[in-house]
Amino acid sequence: MALRHSTLVDSLSEAASIKQNNRVYDLRADGADVITLSLGEAFFDIPTPSFDELGPAAHHYSHSRGVPLLRQKLAKYHEEGSGTPVDPDREIMITAGSKAAVFMALTALVEPGDEVIVPEPLWVSYPDQVRLCRGIPVTVPWGGTVEDIAARVTPRTRAVVINNPHNPTGRRLTAAELRRLHELADEHGLALIADEVYSEFVPDHEPFVSTGAFDPDREHTVICNSMSKNFGISGWRVGYLIAGEGLIEQVTKLQQHLVTCAPTILCQYLAENFEAVLASTRPQIHAMVERRGRVAAALAARGVECLPGDSTFYLFASLGRSSLGSTEFAEELLSRYRVSVVAGAAYGASCEGFIRVSIGAEPEDRLLRGVRAICDLIDETSTGAVR
Incomplete structure (x- = not known):
C-alpha cells in the first residue's frame, strides 16, 4: 500500500528555476552542450580552500x-x-x-x-x-x-x-x-x-x-x-x-x-578568511554587473526590452511580439537551440510575457550566442512571422 502524502506538500509545485536546471544537468550528463542562462548563481574564480589550519x-x-x-x-x-x-x-x-x-x-x-x-x-x-x-x-x-x-x-x-x-x-x-x-x-x-x-x-x-x-x-x-x-x-x-x-x-x-x-x-x-574572500570576489562582482549591462544592450539592439534594473546578474526580458507563452518559449528554446532560461510565469501570474536570463554561469561569447537564440526565436514566433 502506497504511503499517504501530506495534502499540503502534495499541493506545492517544484521550484521552477531549480527544476529547469536539473533538466540542464541531465542533458549535460548525456553529452549535450547547453548554454545555461537559467542558473541563479555567479561563477567566479574562487581559490580552492584549504581547511588544514582550522583545527x-x-x-x-x-x-x-x-x-x-x-x-x-x-x-x-x-x-x-x-x-x-x-x-x-x-x-x-x-x-x-x-x-x-x-x-x-x-x-x-x-x-x-x-x-x-x-x-x-x-x-x-x-x-x-x-x-x-x-x-x-x-x-x-x-x-x-x-x-x-x-x-x-x-x-x-x-x-x-x-x-x-x-x-x-x-x-x-x-x-x-x-x-x-x-x-x-x-x-x-x-x-x-x-x-x-x-x-x-x-x-x-x-x-x-x-x-x-x-x-x-x-x-x-x-x-x-x-x-x-x-x-x-x-x-x-x-x-x-x-x-x-x-x-x-x-x-x-x-x-x-x-x-x-x-x-x-x-x-x-x-x-x-572573510576579508580575503571579499577582496577576491568584489572585482569579479563589478565585472559581472558591467557584463550585465552589455548583455542588456545586445538584447535591446534586437528590440527585446527588459524590465528596469541595474543590479544582480539577471535580466527579465520581455517576449514582446512572440506568440508563445513563457513556458512554451523556454521549452522551445531548450529543445531547438539548447539554451536554457526560466519561464516568467514562475515569477507570478502577471509575468507570463517574460523570461529570466541569468548571465552568471557562462562566458560572454556563449552568453551572446544565447541572446541571439532568444531573439531569433522571438522573431520566428512573432505574430505575422513566416513559419
Missing part, C-alpha cells in the same frame, strides 16, 4: 546561532553597509543558506490564515514557503507601487516580503519606497522581511541602501542575506538572518530542530 573543532557542531567569529564579522559587515549596529550575540543567526532564513522567519511569524504580501515578479519560493506556514500569499502584479502594496493590507496581513536588489529584474528600491514600507509596517503592525541576497551586486561605487537602515532598533524588520550568493559560493549554503533579539530566539529554536547549525567547517573558514 579539529571545525569538523564538529558549533553554536546553533553560528560560529561566533563569523557572526562578529557579519555584524561588522552589515553595520558598515547599513550604518546600523548589530549585536552578534543576540541579533544574528547563521543558517544553511538564505532560503532557510526566509522560511524560518515566516514560520516564526505566520499563523494559519495570516496573509503575506509578495510583489511580483516574485522569487519562486516565496508563495510556497508562505503556504507551508499555513499562510496565504497575496501577490501584487508587476509594475505595482508601494501604494499598491498598501492597498492590499487587511486585518489578516502579517508580513510583506521584499527582494532588494530584485531577482529577476535587478531593480533596487529607492529610499522613499523603503521609508513608505516602514510606515506601513509601523501603522499596521507588520513584519517587513527583506531578502537582500544580491546586496553586493550593485554598480561599482554606488551604495546599497539596506532595508535595515530605516529601522535601526529592528522593531519590525528581518534581514535575510547570503554569503553563498553574494560571494559566488552558492554550493556552500551559508546564509544569515538579522532581526530583533526576540525573533532571533524563535528562529534559533527552529534551527536547533531542523539543522542544528550551519556547516561548521565552511563557516569557520569564512570567518578566518
Whole structure:
C-alpha cells in the first residue's frame, strides 16, 4: 500500500528555476552542450580552500546561532553597509543558506490564515514557503507601487516580503519606497522581511541602501542575506538572518530542530578568511554587473526590452511580439537551440510575457550566442512571422 502524502506538500509545485536546471544537468550528463542562462548563481574564480589550519573543532557542531567569529564579522559587515549596529550575540543567526532564513522567519511569524504580501515578479519560493506556514500569499502584479502594496493590507496581513536588489529584474528600491514600507509596517503592525541576497551586486561605487537602515532598533524588520550568493559560493549554503533579539530566539529554536547549525567547517573558514574572500570576489562582482549591462544592450539592439534594473546578474526580458507563452518559449528554446532560461510565469501570474536570463554561469561569447537564440526565436514566433 502506497504511503499517504501530506495534502499540503502534495499541493506545492517544484521550484521552477531549480527544476529547469536539473533538466540542464541531465542533458549535460548525456553529452549535450547547453548554454545555461537559467542558473541563479555567479561563477567566479574562487581559490580552492584549504581547511588544514582550522583545527579539529571545525569538523564538529558549533553554536546553533553560528560560529561566533563569523557572526562578529557579519555584524561588522552589515553595520558598515547599513550604518546600523548589530549585536552578534543576540541579533544574528547563521543558517544553511538564505532560503532557510526566509522560511524560518515566516514560520516564526505566520499563523494559519495570516496573509503575506509578495510583489511580483516574485522569487519562486516565496508563495510556497508562505503556504507551508499555513499562510496565504497575496501577490501584487508587476509594475505595482508601494501604494499598491498598501492597498492590499487587511486585518489578516502579517508580513510583506521584499527582494532588494530584485531577482529577476535587478531593480533596487529607492529610499522613499523603503521609508513608505516602514510606515506601513509601523501603522499596521507588520513584519517587513527583506531578502537582500544580491546586496553586493550593485554598480561599482554606488551604495546599497539596506532595508535595515530605516529601522535601526529592528522593531519590525528581518534581514535575510547570503554569503553563498553574494560571494559566488552558492554550493556552500551559508546564509544569515538579522532581526530583533526576540525573533532571533524563535528562529534559533527552529534551527536547533531542523539543522542544528550551519556547516561548521565552511563557516569557520569564512570567518578566518572573510576579508580575503571579499577582496577576491568584489572585482569579479563589478565585472559581472558591467557584463550585465552589455548583455542588456545586445538584447535591446534586437528590440527585446527588459524590465528596469541595474543590479544582480539577471535580466527579465520581455517576449514582446512572440506568440508563445513563457513556458512554451523556454521549452522551445531548450529543445531547438539548447539554451536554457526560466519561464516568467514562475515569477507570478502577471509575468507570463517574460523570461529570466541569468548571465552568471557562462562566458560572454556563449552568453551572446544565447541572446541571439532568444531573439531569433522571438522573431520566428512573432505574430505575422513566416513559419
